[in-house]
Amino acid sequence: MNTITLSELNGIILECLDRNLNPSYWVIAEISELRVNQKGHCYLELIEKQDDEVLAKSRATIWSYAYRNLSLWFEAATGQPLQTGMKILANVTVGFHQVYGLSLNIRDIDASFTIGERARKRLEIMKKLEEEGVAGMNKEIPLPLVPQNIAVISAPTAAGYQDFTDQLDKNIHNYDFRVRLFPALMQGKEAESSIVNALHAIFKSQEHFDIVVMIRGGGASADLDCFDSYRVASHVAQFPIPVITGIGHERDETLVDWVANTRLKTPTAAAEFLISGLKQFEDSLDENLEEINGMASEIISGELMNIDNYSRDLKHLATRLISETGGEFHLLKSRLGHVSKNRVNQMITRTIHAGKLLQKIVQGRLVLEHETFRRIGENLKLMDKSAILKRGFTITRKNGKLIRDPASTEPGEEIQTEFYKGTMKSIVKK
Amino acid sequence: MDKKKPTYKQALTELESIVAKIENENPDVDELTGLVNRAVELVKYCKSKLKKTEEQLNKSLEELE
Numbered sequence: 170m171n172t173i174t175l176s177e178l179n180g181i182i183l184e185c186l187d188r189n190l191n192p193s194y195w196v197i198a199e200i201s202e203l204r205v206n207q208k209g210h211c212y213l214e215l216i217e218k219q220d221d222e223v224l225a226k227s228r229a230t231i232w233s234y235a236y237r238n239l240s241l242w243f244e245a246a247t248g249q250p251l252q253t254g255m256k257i258l259a260n261v262t263v264g265f266h267q268v269y270g271l272s273l274n275i276r277d278i279d280a281s282f283t284i285g286e287r288a289r290k291r292l293e294i295m296k297k298l299e300e301e302g303v304a305g306m307n308k309e310i311p312l313p314l315v316p317q318n319i320a321v322i323s324a325p326t327a328a329g330y331q332d333f334t335d336q337l338d339k340n341i342h343n344y345d346f347r348v349r350l351f352p353a354l355m356q357g358k359e360a361e362s363s364i365v366n367a368l369h370a371i372f373k374s375q376e377h378f379d380i381v382v383m384i385r386g387g388g389a390s391a392d393l394d395c396f397d398s399y400r401v402a403s404h405v406a407q408f409p410i411p412v413i414t415g416i417g418h419e420r421d422e423t424l425v426d427w428v429a430n431t432r433l434k435t436p437t438a439a440a441e442f443l444i445s446g447l448k449q450f451e452d453s454l455d456e457n458l459e460e461i462n463g464m465a466s467e468i469i470s471g472e473l474m475n476i477d478n479y480s481r482d483l484k485h486l487a488t489r490l491i492s493e494t495g496g497e498f499h500l501l502k503s504r505l506g507h508v509s510k511n512r513v514n515q516m517i518t519r520t521i522h523a524g525k526l527l528q529k530i531v532q533g534r535l536v537l538e539h540e541t542f543r544r545i546g547e548n549l550k551l552m553d554k555s556a557i558l559k560r561g562f563t564i565t566r567k568n569g570k571l572i573r574d575p576a577s578t579e580p581g582e583e584i585q586t587e588f589y590k591g592t593m594k595s596i597v598k599k
Numbered sequence: 600m601d602k603k604k605p606t607y608k609q610a611l612t613e614l615e616s617i618v619a620k621i622e623n624e625n626p627d628v629d630e631l632t633g634l635v636n637r638a639v640e641l642v643k644y645c646k647s648k649l650k651k652t653e654e655q656l657n658k659s660l661e662e663l664e
Contacts, residue, residue: 314607314608314611315607315649317649338659342650343650343651343656344649344650344651345648345649345650345651345652345655447649450607450611450645450649451645451646451649453611454611454614454641454642454645454646455642457611457614457615457617457618457638457642458614458638458639458642460618461614461617461618461621461634461635461638462635464618464621464622465621465631465634465635468621468625468626468628468631469628469631472628
């Protein structure tokens with residue numbers, strides 16, 4: 170048997186590796202563990218997973234001088250620090266230590282891979298949300314006409330929150346905002362659950378709020394992972410009240426920004442947005458009122474003008490009518506005069522004729538009647554006289570005139586006496 | 600429904616309907632007065648709801664001191 174010591178074996182392995190391996194490799198791996206010791210050295214555990222199954226695992230290190238630079242640069246590029254869960258593309262050298270075994274040493278990391286990886290994951294979740302039909306739900310909810318009752322999800326100590334409430338409090342229009350804070354962690358591993366819990370709390374009293382505002386101050390360590398979480402995005406997307414974000418970062422949109430009703434860049438911008446919402450409403454009130462006043466004034470001045478016109482027209486008309494009528498009247502009067510005079514004359518003439526005719530007729534008749542009556546009268550007279558004379562009376566006359574009084578005669582005058590059988594003349598003796 | 604306390608939306612809708620009414624229906628001067636008064640009432644109501652009261656203002660001023 171050919172026996173060797175362990176260290177000899179390790180030596181063979183080391184030599185073998187040295188001979189067969191490249192100086193370095195660009196490796197894709199996921200960070201499953203990461204810690205930094207006081208000296209500044211970074212110790213990691215890298216794994217490869219398929220679904221949930223671990224296919225490979227390896228230890229890795231980043232020496233402090235390298236880690237210092239790398240971590241700064243990486244965070245600047247991706248907006249996040251190196252952390253577990255992250256998939257990275259790292260340039261590694263394979264090291265085999267006699268005592269500590271195989272280990273990888275990271276000399277460089279390609280941040281764009283991580284960015285791409287992140288973007289890819291984000292896209293994946295976006296697709297998932299779209300397939301579930303929830304992606305556009307919060308966007309479809311119409312923004313409140315007056316966003317006055319506000320539920321805020323934020324860390325109470327965050328500068329962003331202070332700025333936000335200050336701005337709303339001191340707005341120049343003196344609008345009364347009613348803000349209630351639902352505190353949550355806005356970064357770190359616990360942020361996801363914390364935010365979801367806050368959303369649940371708001372949901373329970375949703376009728377008290379017009380709008381939800383999710384804000385966070387910006388900062389050097391912009392750990393935005395929680396805002397790219399499927400859980401948080403899904404909850405926000407399906408939330409029954411409009412959610413607006415002011416997460417304070419310039420970088421590309423997070424998933425929460427994507428599903429939220431409205432995205433603002435910072436907490437300050439979010440406050441401004443709310444204030445302008447109220448201002449818009451107030452403006453529309455004022456505009457409508459102005460229009461009403463304007464139209465009302467027009468109508469009233471129109472009426473006044475109408476009244477003026479009417480009265481002017483009326484005056485004219487009246488004057489004209491009077492003068493016209495006056496003229497007409499005169500005409501009428503004279504016409505009437507002529508006409509009536511003629512008619513009247515006519516009528517009078519006719520009446521006179523008629524009258525004369527009537528007169529004649531009457532007279533005629535009267536004459537006739539007269540004759541008859543006279544004759545009857547005479548007869549009567551005669552008859553009467555005969556009867557009286559027959560009895561022996563006489564009728565004395567002077568000059569044909571009947572006398573009844575002897576005093577109406579003078580001696581010597583002649584009188585006639587009528588007897589039954591004739592007449593006699595006598596002379597008065599006294 | 601409590602007509603005395605409309606929501607912002609109801610108030611704005613009513614206000615806009617008053618505008619339309621005046622524009623399209625040619626109300627007479629009496630009706631007009633009624634409409635204008637109602638409009639002013641609505642706007643005053645909304646504005647008082649929108650803004651902080653004197654009381655609140657004074658309180659904040661006190662806090663500043």
